[in-house]
Amino acid sequence: MKPVRKQRLMLIGVMLAVLGAAAYFALKAFNENLMYFFSTSDVVAGKAPANTPFRIGGMVVKGSVERPGDSLLVRFTLSDLSREVQVEYSGILPDLFREGQGIVAKGRLDGRGVFVAEEVLAKHDENYMPPEVASSLKKTAERP
């Protein structure tokens, strides 16, 4: 390779290395802000901001969904398999909202430690399969 081309190639290499390092540190610095939601454990541990709205993510605990009264009010428990947080929400739920489903809710903690949500979004997993396969998978999993 001609020396001048070698030089240019080196220059590009150095440029990319410096840029990569800069991006790495920038992303590290913004790490917290790039988190879309806090897990329920984070919230129980007091890592979530008080007084300002934030997002909480977790799985809707099976059998925890209750609708007291005729209104749109829904109460359910969110869990990340270690800690649980009570959530209250009044409004229309997304199609994918169901027990056992991952969701992300935006709102704030009230005095009782209950998360009052203003918005509930469903987070689906990365698995795609026909319903028959899903139900047979479930059956084999339930078998002892």
Add this chain to the structure above:
Amino acid sequence: MTLRIFLEMGGYGFYVWTAYGVTLLVLLLNILLPVVQRRQLLRQLSLRQKRGQR
């Protein structure tokens, strides 16, 4: 399966078909625009060349 059921997409027809429609539109535009522009350019250039020869 009837055509109507197929188009309904289990109630998600609007979302599914809008997505496919937008995709088709963008993909077509990205092919047709350069072809049309190239034809125009070729026409311009050949006109200029003819004028230059006279």
Add this chain to the structure above:
Amino acid sequence: MSVIPAVVNRFFHQTASPPYFYALAERLAPWLTGVFLLLLAAGLYGGLYLAPSDYQQGESYRIIYIHVPAAWMSLFVYVLMAVMAGIALVWRMKLAEVMLIASAPIGAGFTFIALVTGSLWGKPMWGAWWVWDARLTFELILLFQYLGIVSLYGAIEDRRAAARAVSILALVGVVNVPVIHYSVEWWSTLHQGPTITKLDKPSIHVSMLIPLLLMAVAFKFYYLIAVLQNARLELLKREATSQWVKNLLEKTA
């Protein structure tokens, strides 16, 4: 350049000569279009008709057959552009500059499709058209990168100087590609994790996977068709006064 055999070297020099490349692109177009249409037909038939509905998302998941290939292509085209940019900067190869700038609008198109179809998928499933999570935000930044490259190239009169500026911009922006790819693993996002590219076996049923792969290959062929059309236009613009263009005009006149 003793590492590269002379035959390969000659092949590149020949292919990279503008008149040869212009004619080659013309000859390839119908074949590429034929393969693309076959793959597209098979992929759409498989994805929209044959594939079963999803256990969670019902029929709405069928947006995957354009969303995921478009999102893959938005990253793939950018990586290709960064490679072209490197070649253009080091070897000052004209064809690399042409391919770089010809790829930008197509990459922008794929990114736009990924964002819009994602939005149309997110509304019924997540419950929101748009969220500012890491995956979506960085993909939006990628769209602006593509548009920035297109407009920077248009803003500089001298095409070779413009190509150099664009090459540097394209190389700088390549850091966003791994950030987009790993965003769903590095941060908590509303967007789910990878389905196909994780190291263990893909978590999608094979009847749904095959049409997806067909569509992904179809999109690659689409890129080839579109980039060659764009490259021919760009070559003509650049070489309007050269002898081979004059010969071409005489032949067609």
